[in-house]
Amino acid sequence: MRVVAGVITLLLMLLVSCDEPSGKKVVNNIEEEVAFDLDEIHKRGRLIVVTDYNSTNYFIYKGTPMGYQLELLNEFCNNLGVKLEVIVSNDVEKNINDLRSGKIDLIAQNLAVTRERGRKIQFTEPHTYSRQVLVQRIEDKDQEKARTGFNDLIRNQLDLAGKTIYVQKGSSYVTRLNNLSDEIGDSINVVEIPDYEAEQLIGLVAEGEISYTICDEILARVNKNYYENIDIETPISFPQKMAWGVRKSSKDLLQVINNWLIRFTKSAKYNIIYKKYFLNRRSTHIVDAGYNSLKGGLVSEFDDIIKKESENIDWDWKLIAALIYQESRFLPEIKSWAGAQGLMQLMPATAQKFGVNNITSPQENIRGGIKFIKWLDKRMALRVDNPEERLKFVLASYNVGLGHVLDAMRLAEKNGKDPKVWEGNVDYYLLNKSQPKYFNDPVVEFGYCRGKEPYLYVNEILERYEHYKNLME
Missing domain, CATH: 3.40.190.10 (Periplasmic binding protein-like II)
Structure with a gap:
């Protein structure tokens, strides 16, 4: 058997095959990886990362996405100046194949550094050690x-x-x-x-x-x-290095990650993150069977109500849950400085308009909030055909009011931008509507707006929604 295996190995070393459907070369039975590095990631504007789903790396507790790997990734992406896109997979071999094929840019798991894996991917500096x-x-x-x-x-x-x-x-x-x-x-x-x-x-x-x-x-x-x-x-x-994995062709990305990891793992902030997930026994309450995605599979105690009321709108219940978290952190008695109340933070006049008698009742408040969303969506549908784009306009309108969003659309159109596309177009003008040159523009009807709040509101809800989809399916 050893003689046969040696002959086969020799043949594989001598032969280079190009018979794969993708046209990629296969050398030593390993498919040649794509070339995609830091410049391309910056142009795309986001880092696509795979991590695994467990009680330390990535999970949801009481509606909040949490995890050791998630917090490291957020810190790194903030440093890199790109958005983070997280994919969940616990299949290490699949993750390595997806990395090499270009579906993802980084494997952010507790990858044990081994020679066998090192033939296929590059390891970063270790972020921790274990045995x-x-x-x-x-x-x-x-x-x-x-x-x-x-x-x-x-x-x-x-x-x-x-x-x-x-x-x-x-x-x-x-x-x-x-x-x-x-x-x-x-x-x-x-x-x-x-x-x-x-x-x-x-x-x-x-x-x-x-x-x-x-x-x-x-x-x-x-x-x-x-x-x-x-x-x-x-x-x-023996103790082993735990690291992230990148493509062998991503040399610039590897260098940036390594430089950042060397600095960050020596910082006080890293020590806080590490202790939070691995050393602090008081953190074990996050596996509470009720509101942890790993155990009870719930976002909040109001999940059943959210699911039931979401049947009245063409929105995923997890999106409604992400919005409610943003509004109230699932606290039904909360009241804002402006007078908004309840889980979906309805103003009294809005609550009255949509038939809410008891504004702090979770079911009535959610039902009224969803009616308000439907009302906004119906009006925005006259202007934005694409449902995925319209969602962002509706979320912004829910936060800051329809009038300010329409102003931002008019500003975008006047300045040669697409008024039906949110990112890089309308969101820019809403974000900057606090500047006199914009809120004093003749096309603006609703005046000054503190645009940073609705701008972040949309981004944070959609980001949280992606986490909910990853972890609550």
Whole structure:
């Protein structure tokens, strides 16, 4: 077999194939990656990133997108001056393929730096360090023994011989266990589970569905706070670098990320982020079963009402939820300085117009807010045909009033911009409507407007909506 394998390897090294449908060359059985670097990312205006979905990297708690990786990415994109677009995938091999094909620009996960992966991608400077540990269940009858160290828990890697260990498919845990099997001179039955993330497998161990899994120690220690009946004290690897991954052709992007990571990981802000997700036990309340996307799958306690009332409008309920979070943080009794009240912050006159009798009633307030949105959408549909574009105009109108948005559209048209396109056209004039040269323009009917608020309002709702779509499906 080794002779045959050697011949095949030699042939692959000598042959270069161009038979792929995409026309990309294949060398050593690895498809040639696209060339797309920092200049192209700046021209596009956004960085497309894939990360994984778990209780440390990326999740939603009480309507707020959170996570160690998300916070690092937001800091980096602010430094880079581009928008962040997040894609969710826990399939490492798929993420590497998507990176090389140009579907994404960066893999932002706790990627263990390995030689095998290094053949396909470039690793950034490490953002943290960890080692792989065995996760096993402490049986109730062994609690006292576990505390004293005299129990049947595996402490010696030699005792893994013949054991069945379940791990995430395509993960570095598979490689480590195969190497460990060689090191101990005996077989370890490794079962790769597709579509399961390491944290889900930890849950299965805690519930007694499986006996063993492997994960990074930093993630294991976080989950130890949630599952008291797991043991994570048996290491199976040396400390490893945890890094992000970029294309080999993205040399400029790699350099910028590395320079930023070296500076940022030494900062007080990074220490706050790291402690928040990995060290602070008080942060474990974020896995509250009610309002965490990982557990209860809820954005808020009003999800059922939002879903029901959203049936009356052609909007995704998660978009309505993103708007409500922006307006009130899901606090039904809240009242603004201007007099707006309730979950959707209706002014009393607006509430009366749309049949809201009890403005602090969650159901009535949401129902009235949705009627108001429909009213705005109907009027804006006379001017903006594209539903995706019209959505932005309606959101801005909900925040600042229809009149100011119409003023911005007239300013855009007067200055040679497309009045039916929001980004880079109408949003610019609404943002700058606080300047005398714009609010004193003859086409303006509603005067001065503090345009920064509606400008950010639209961007923040749409950004939050993308997070909700990523994590609440």
